[in-house]
Amino acid sequence: MGKKFSGVSQTMSRFRGWIQAGATLLTNLHLPNFLKGGLYQGAGKTVCVPGLNCYSCPAASGACPIGAFQAVVGSSKFSFSYYITGFLILLGVLLGRFICGFLCPFGWFQELLHKIPTKKLSTKRLKPLTYLKYAVLLVMVFLLPAFLVNDVGMGDPFFCKYLCPQGVLEGAIPLSLANSGIRAALGKLFTWKFSILLSVIVLSVLFYRPFCKWLCPLGAFYALFNRVSLFQMKVDKNKCVSCGNCARACKMDVDVTKTPNHTECIRCGMCIRACPTNAVCFRYGFGNGKETTKKTTMEELK
Amino acid sequence: MSCGKKAAAQIVLLMAGAAMLCFGVWRGEAATVLSKAIKLCLECVGIG
Amino acid sequence: MNRKRIFALAFAVLMVLSLAACGTRDNDKMANGSGNGSAMTGEPKTAEEALALHKELLERENALLSENTELWEKVFMEADKGMAMIEDGKNYGDFLLDTVEAAKEQFTDKEYEWLKESATEISNIENKLTALEEKYPEIVQQSMDGDMSMPAGSDTSNPPDDGSMQKFPAFEGKDLDGNAVKSDELFSGNAVTVVNFWFTTCNPCVGELSELDALNKELAKKGGSLIGVNTFTLDGDEAAISEAKDVLAKKGATYQNVYFDSDGEAGKFTTNIFAYPTTYVVDRSGNIVGDPIVGAITEKKQAETLQTLIDQALAADMG
Numbered sequence: 001m002g003k004k005f006s007g008v009s010q011t012m013s014r015f016r017g018w019i020q021a022g023a024t025l026l027t028n029l030h031l032p033n034f035l036k037g038g039l040y041q042g043a044g045k046t047v048c049v050p051g052l053n054c055y056s057c058p059a060a061s062g063a064c065p066i067g068a069f070q071a072v073v074g075s076s077k078f079s080f081s082y083y084i085t086g087f088l089i090l091l092g093v094l095l096g097r098f099i100c101g102f103l104c105p106f107g108w109f110q111e112l113l114h115k116i117p118t119k120k121l122s123t124k125r126l127k128p129l130t131y132l133k134y135a136v137l138l139v140m141v142f143l144l145p146a147f148l149v150n151d152v153g154m155g156d157p158f159f160c161k162y163l164c165p166q167g168v169l170e171g172a173i174p175l176s177l178a179n180s181g182i183r184a185a186l187g188k189l190f191t192w193k194f195s196i197l198l199s200v201i202v203l204s205v206l207f208y209r210p211f212c213k214w215l216c217p218l219g220a221f222y223a224l225f226n227r228v229s230l231f232q233m234k235v236d237k238n239k240c241v242s243c244g245n246c247a248r249a250c251k252m253d254v255d256v257t258k259t260p261n262h263t264e265c266i267r268c269g270m271c272i273r274a275c276p277t278n279a280v281c282f283r284y285g286f287g288n289g290k291e292t293t294k295k296t297t298m299e300e301l302k
Numbered sequence: 303m304s305c306g307k308k309a310a311a312q313i314v315l316l317m318a319g320a321a322m323l324c325f326g327v328w329r330g331e332a333a334t335v336l337s338k339a340i341k342l343c344l345e346c347v348g349i350g
Numbered sequence: 351m352n353r354k355r356i357f358a359l360a361f362a363v364l365m366v367l368s369l370a371a372c373g374t375r376d377n378d379k380m381a382n383g384s385g386n387g388s389a390m391t392g393e394p395k396t397a398e399e400a401l402a403l404h405k406e407l408l409e410r411e412n413a414l415l416s417e418n419t420e421l422w423e424k425v426f427m428e429a430d431k432g433m434a435m436i437e438d439g440k441n442y443g444d445f446l447l448d449t450v451e452a453a454k455e456q457f458t459d460k461e462y463e464w465l466k467e468s469a470t471e472i473s474n475i476e477n478k479l480t481a482l483e484e485k486y487p488e489i490v491q492q493s494m495d496g497d498m499s500m501p502a503g504s505d506t507s508n509p510p511d512d513g514s515m516q517k518f519p520a521f522e523g524k525d526l527d528g529n530a531v532k533s534d535e536l537f538s539g540n541a542v543t544v545v546n547f548w549f550t551t552c553n554p555c556v557g558e559l560s561e562l563d564a565l566n567k568e569l570a571k572k573g574g575s576l577i578g579v580n581t582f583t584l585d586g587d588e589a590a591i592s593e594a595k596d597v598l599a600k601k602g603a604t605y606q607n608v609y610f611d612s613d614g615e616a617g618k619f620t621t622n623i624f625a626y627p628t629t630y631v632v633d634r635s636g637n638i639v640g641d642p643i644v645g646a647i648t649e650k651k652q653a654e655t656l657q658t659l660i661d662q663a664l665a666a667d668m669g
Contacts, residue, residue, distance in 0.1 A: 039624045045339035046332050055339040056347045063339040067346060071338035072331050075551050083326025083335065089319030093312055152600050154553050160346040171347030175625075182342075182625060185349050185645035185652065193348030228311050287309035337551060337582075342625040344645050345554055 009281040013269025016101065020108040026061070027051060027105055028170075033058035037178025048084065050091055051104030052218050054160075057170035058178070066141055066218050067160050067167075074145035076153030088221050096229030097222045100212055101266035104219075106166045107212055113204035121206050124253050129214045130264060136163065137217035159217060161189070165197040208251040212266065223263035231267060232283050233260035239279035249274035256280060404482050411475045414468045421461055444473050516638045518545065518630060519619040523610030526583065526591050526598075531608045533616070537636040542574040542663040544656070545630040547623055549581045550593050554646040555627040559601035561648055565656075566605040572664060578607040581620055585612050631659040639663045 012019070027049045030040040039058055049062040056067075065084055072081035091099060100107050114120075123129075140163060145155035160167055172190055176183040203210040212219050235246075235257050246256035249270045254262040256271045260280070272280045326332070415422055447469040454462060521533045537543050546562055548555035559578075566576035578598075582590035586609055598607065610616050627646055631639040640659045647653045 038622075039340060039342055041340040041621075041624065043336065046336040048335075054347060056342050060339075063335050067343075068335040068339065071343075071551075072326075072334050074553070075334050077334065078329075078331060081326060081331055082322040082329070083331035086319045086322030086324070086326055089315055090323065093315045093319065150553070150557070152556055152597050154551070154556060156553060157343070157346050160343070161348065164346075164348075167347040171342070172349050175342065175347070176349070179625075179644075181628070181642055181644035182344075182349060184641070184643070184655070185344060185625075185649075187349070187645075187649055187651065189345070189348050225315075228308065228315060230312060286312050287305040334551065337549070340624070341549070341552070343552070344625060349645065 009269060009272050012102075012282065013272050016268060017108075017111075019102050020105075020111070023051065023103040024105040024108055027053045027103075028057060028059035029061040030059045034174050035178065037175055037182075048087055050095070050099045052106045052164075052166050052216060053104075054164070054167045054170040056167060056175070058174055060170070064166075066164070067157065070141055070145045070155075070157035070160060073142060074149070074155035074157055076149075079146045088218075089225070092222050092225030093229055095222075095231050096226045096267070097219065097263075097265060098229070098231045098267040099222055100216075100219050101268040104212075106169075106216075107209060107266070109169070110200070110204040110209045110211060113201060114208050116205050118205055120208070122253075123207050123210070123213060126214075127253065132214050133216055133220040133223075136215055137220040141217045162192070163196065163215065165193065165200045165211065168193045168197045209266075213252065213264070219266075226263050226265060227261045229261070230284055230286065233265060233267065233271070234281055234283040235260050236279045236281075239277045241277055241279075243276060245274040245276060246271035246280055400482050400485065404479060407475050407479055407482075411472055414472055417468070418464065421457070421465060444469075444476075447473060517636055518632045518638050519615040520636075521608075521610040521614055521616035523608045523616075524586065526580075526595050526607045526609070531577075531606070534636065536575075536577070537632055538634055540573060540575040541634055541667040542569065542572075542639075542660050543632045544569065544574070544576040544660065545632060546576065546578045547581060547620065547628045547630075548578060548626060550590065550597055552626045554648070556597055556601065558627060558646040558648045559598065559603040561653075563601070563603040563605055565647075569660070573667075574660065574664065576605050578603075578605065579620065580607055580609065581623075581626075583607070583609040584617060584620065585609070629656060631656070631663055633663045634667055639666075 033040055037058065039056065040060060044061050045055060045063050047062050048065040048068055049060075050065070052066065053060055053062075053064055054067065055063045065088055069081050069084040069088075072078050072084060095103075136159065140159040144158040147155070148158075149155045168190070172182075172186070172193070176186055200211050207213075233256065240257060242257070247254070250256060250265075251268070251270060252264045252266055254260075254265045254271075256265075267282065269282070272282070447466065450457075450462070450465045450469055457465065518533065518537070521531075523531050525531050544562075544565065546558075548559075550556070562576055562578070569576055580590070580594040583594050591609070594607065598604075612618075612621065623642075625644050627644075629643040629647065631643075633639050639662060640655075643652050643656050643659075645652050647656050
């Protein structure tokens with residue numbers, strides 16, 4: 001069983017691009033809306049999608065968790081969202097940053113950009129910047145919308161309004177192309193957000209997933225749950241030959257053998273494929289699993 | 303973290319998450335999310 | 351390696367799409383600006399030709415007005431202070447010329463030159479238009495509706511439904527205090543009616559309420575009126591009405607807010623609006639003037655556009 005799962009790990013990691021494409025399509029099912037220039041307005045939008053996907057995207061089939069959180073927190077009725085927090089805790093424990101690596105449309109977008117053949121730069125030295133995303137989560141997503149309110153008690157969705165490039169990519173650009181009224185409304189804010197999007201695009205070509213590493217509040221939330229997530233990385237110490245290939249292969253700058261469930265790990269599985277002895281694999285289940293006799297993996301699911 | 307402790311933490315978190323989610327729906331947050339998500343929030347996508 | 355190529359291709363498409371967004375507006379302008387050489391000289395023989403020419407001239411004028419938005423905005427600001435507008439039947443271009451002349455010291459020499467040139471051209475266009483209209487009175491209705499001399503932001507790439515005036519959907523509803531409101535009575539009783547669609551949890555909508563109230567007071571002096579439609583209150587939802595009233599009171603907005611049934615003509619119309627706030631300008635006969643204004647009028651550009659539409663409706667009502 002354990003062996004088989006390491007095979008599954010290999011396959012999952014190998015077909016990750018297709019899984020990402022499928023997830024992006026499922027998150028944005030209502031494609032004809034791109035031409036009509038309208039939004040999907042059904043009840044499906046009560047539920048959030050796991051990845052960062054703007055709910056003002058014409059095709060979006062669900063709500064964006066970060067946008068929804070700010071909407072609730074910023075409304076005059078509530079100052080905290082138990083609905084979204086609960087939902088994110090569930091996702092965090094069930095999947096963790098597997099969502100970043102496999103399901104997030106904006107993560108996929110950045111990865112596609114990174115495939116453009118240019119000189120690639122390492123982000124190892126920029127490690128302190130990875131803490132920035134927690135600040136974004138706390139300040140822009142929670143504190144400012146909840147407490148910087150107008151006279152009616154409504155707060156602005158600061159992250160959506162001033163930072164999120166996904167909103168411009170999926171919302172403003174396609175809508176303004178299809179709808180002349182919206183095109184007329186484009187203002188300074190659009191210029192600012194469009195420049196953010198452009199910078200993220202340029203950085204994504206040079207660095208691997210810069211937005212995920214440094215800015216994404218959703219990734220920050222899931223990162224907090226990476227260590228306790230049911231979906232985890234497992235390194236078999238008996239098989240490991242300490243060659244260091246996994247750490248070199250990791251584009252999120254994680255030392256896999258030391259901290260397989262590091263907050264930065266997005267479960268992309270590059271280390272699994274880099275390992276010469278098949279010592280690294282995905283594991284799904286409660287607890288840590290057994291160290292030596294690895295019979296556990298799949299059974300614990302049931 | 304020992305194995306048992308980790309499993310316990312996972313179960314507690316799962317239950318807490320589910321409870322929070324239900325409480326949130328109960329006090330009407332889901333309706334707020336829906337009403338916001340089906341309309342184009344101009345400021346959100348960076349239009350105006 | 352094949353996969354890599356597919357990815358690269360998909361990416362290229364994405365990039366083109368995203369870049370296209372910045373390109374569109376400028377392209378519109380270019381398209382409008384070119385190919386108008388004949389319009390200034392040609393002499394129409396039939397009513398159809400006259401209509402085509404009329405439209406072309408209007409487009410040319412619009413192109414001029416949208417070419418240097420910020421400058422024109424300054425001019426319009428000045429014009430607002432003077433408030434003479436076109437009611438006295440004067441040529442719109444001459445009016446612009448006068449305004450530019452009066453506000454001369456606000457512009458640099460270059461700006462002034464450009465404005466003067468453009469205003470002169472507009473004046474010429476307007477003269478041609480008047481001549482055409484006198485010769486073929488029927489084309490006025492067909493060509494002008496919904497698209498007169500709108501500056502900034504008004505979009506000419508999407509052909510506005512020329513020839514058919516769009517009626518604002520009729521409704522029989524109530525205001526938030528329970529008084530009956532009928533759309534035909536409302537519109538016919540006002541030279542211009544501004545209809546603002548909003549909802550209670552929409553931050554930019556709430557943000558513009560006090561400005562809308564000020565606009566309503568100003569409109570009242572000119573025989574116009576402003577009403578709000580809070581989409582949460584459709585079908586008379588009690589809780590939503592009290593919440594809406596609460597917000598309106600907090601914002602000091604005293605103008606009339608109405609609701610109607612969501613399955614009626616106006617109700618369906620409302621469902622199709624998905625961007626908020628959206629503001630319509632309606633004339634005395636119940637026709638929508640120009641394109642709806644999407645986004646809060648706290649934004650200067652949008653306020654200007656709205657003011658132009660209002661002035662247009664008022665001018666039409668006078669004449």
